[in-house]
Amino acid sequence: MKATQLVWLRNDLRLDDHPALALAAEQGPIQVVFCATPEQWQQHDESPAKLGLRAAVLQDIADRLAQLGIPFHLLEVDFFTDVPDELLKFCQQQNISELWFQAETPLDEQRRDQAVNNVLSKANINVHLLAEDLLVALPVKTQQDEPFKVFTPYYRRWLQILEDIQQAPYAEPKPQGKALKTDLLKCDWAGEFRDDLWPGNEQKALERVSAFCEIKLDDYKSQRDFPSKPATSTLSPYLANGQLGPRRLLATIQFYCGEANRDWRHDDWLRELAWRDFYKQLLLYFPRLSMGKAFKPETEKVIWREDEAGFKAWCEGKTGFPIVDAAMRQLNQTGWMHNRLRMITASFLSKLLLLDWRRGEQYFMQTLIDGEFAANNGGWQWSASTGVDAAPYFRIFNPTLQSERYDPQGLFIKRFVPELKDVPIKQIHNPPADLREQCGYPQPVVDYKQARKDAIAAFKDLPKD
DNA sequence: ACCTTATTGAA
DNA sequence: TCAATAAGG
Numbered sequence: 001m002k003a004t005q006l007v008w009l010r011n012d013l014r015l016d017d018h019p020a021l022a023l024a025a026e027q028g029p030i031q032v033v034f035c036a037t038p039e040q041w042q043q044h045d046e047s048p049a050k051l052g053l054r055a056a057v058l059q060d061i062a063d064r065l066a067q068l069g070i071p072f073h074l075l076e077v078d079f080f081t082d083v084p085d086e087l088l089k090f091c092q093q094q095n096i097s098e099l100w101f102q103a104e105t106p107l108d109e110q111r112r113d114q115a116v117n118n119v120l121s122k123a124n125i126n127v128h129l130l131a132e133d134l135l136v137a138l139p140v141k142t143q144q145d146e147p148f149k150v151f152t153p154y155y156r157r158w159l160q161i162l163e164d165i166q167q168a169p170y171a172e173p174k175p176q177g178k179a180l181k182t183d184l185l186k187c188d189w190a191g192e193f194r195d196d197l198w199p200g201n202e203q204k205a206l207e208r209v210s211a212f213c214e215i216k217l218d219d220y221k222s223q224r225d226f227p228s229k230p231a232t233s234t235l236s237p238y239l240a241n242g243q244l245g246p247r248r249l250l251a252t253i254q255f256y257c258g259e260a261n262r263d264w265r266h267d268d269w270l271r272e273l274a275w276r277d278f279y280k281q282l283l284l285y286f287p288r289l290s291m292g293k294a295f296k297p298e299t300e301k302v303i304w305r306e307d308e309a310g311f312k313a314w315c316e317g318k319t320g321f322p323i324v325d326a327a328m329r330q331l332n333q334t335g336w337m338h339n340r341l342r343m344i345t346a347s348f349l350s351k352l353l354l355l356d357w358r359r360g361e362q363y364f365m366q367t368l369i370d371g372e373f374a375a376n377n378g379g380w381q382w383s384a385s386t387g388v389d390a391a392p393y394f395r396i397f398n399p400t401l402q403s404e405r406y407d408p409q410g411l412f413i414k415r416f417v418p419e420l421k422d423v424p425i426k427q428i429h430n431p432p433a434d435l436r437e438q439c440g441y442p443q444p445v446v447d448y449k450q451a452r453k454d455a456i457a458a459f460k461d462l463p464k465d
Numbered sequence: 466a467c468c469t470t471a472t473t474g475a476a
Numbered sequence: 477t478c479a480a481t482a483a484g485g
Contacts, residue, residue: 382466394484394485395485396467401468468484469485470484471482471483475478475480
């Protein structure tokens, strides 16, 4: 009789392409557990939308596991620090001696996993802690054995390694017996989310990957920067909860690039997946990133402004800069924001309002359905010029120019800022004062030229540590 | 993964 | 006036 293998799901909520599930199932019959930690999630600013999607995904998994005859258990405690004892208790009750899970890189998660490893190992439970589930989980290091601090060289090395280690997606676990009764899970912590935009269903997520690669991969590079066009994958909410596995994404890219006779290694969307790996693995080497610290120590000396009215206007999409406001309203209404707009709004907060980038980072986490610590922190520090491979401090987005370039017809603005729906194209990017008055649209909260000068001055001559 | 300003030469 | 280009934040 083979020993029962317990698979602990965390941010990898799927059955397809799941290393821990697949490898555990080779060893014996499996059971699956998820441990909710709602207080901890709140401390980490996880948004209601993200938790809502998570609950839906868990229900989908529970139902499908029941069909396969695989037992699923939902545990709940308050904090990560409560998890080791809860898992130990569960293993002892169920007489389980093998536990499988995949690493996560933020510091609190690393510490939780180490504690689980210690507590369960002491109780003679074998802990199989697999690598973080990235496309390239192996260390990607320079010739000097240092972690890369710039994306482009990281990406070159990453591509080389990826070619060597290419791994096919893992198959979904096989049926393990008669179907079990399905339970309705109790997830009091779940929040509202746009399930019309992101169904909490693994099959639909996988279909979206294929549809995106088949229809949009060719034009991704040329179209991705226009927020009014549906040119991006919109898969990030599924990546954040781990509803899609990285090998499945790579295999789908390779399949459709092959069909189109293109080299998958030059695919621009794959490059975005490399950014995801880049930011996640950085947390292993630079714990200060998980501690609210800037990557560049000298930028801790920047004196950020105190401006509650400005912050509130930014959050609510009432800054008087149409593209910024449209972007923030897209975030508030859907839980998602187009990537180009994330850069524009982050630059606006950290440079033009000169507010501490951590405030923007937090608001994004509290609102985004795809909020994910590594990428969110990485993106904000890039924008604020405090991070790895950061934009130079003087690289400040001009919201009006960005708007003219990437929303030339004002279509995106009109979709989310209805006050401006009748404003002519020529004036939509920066309407004159009297027209704003007529439309009931706010005047600009900052003077762009002056704000730009102030931002450059705030960063200039910082003492090097 | 940016923007401004100065300069030049053409309309 | 205006587009193209270079330099520098």
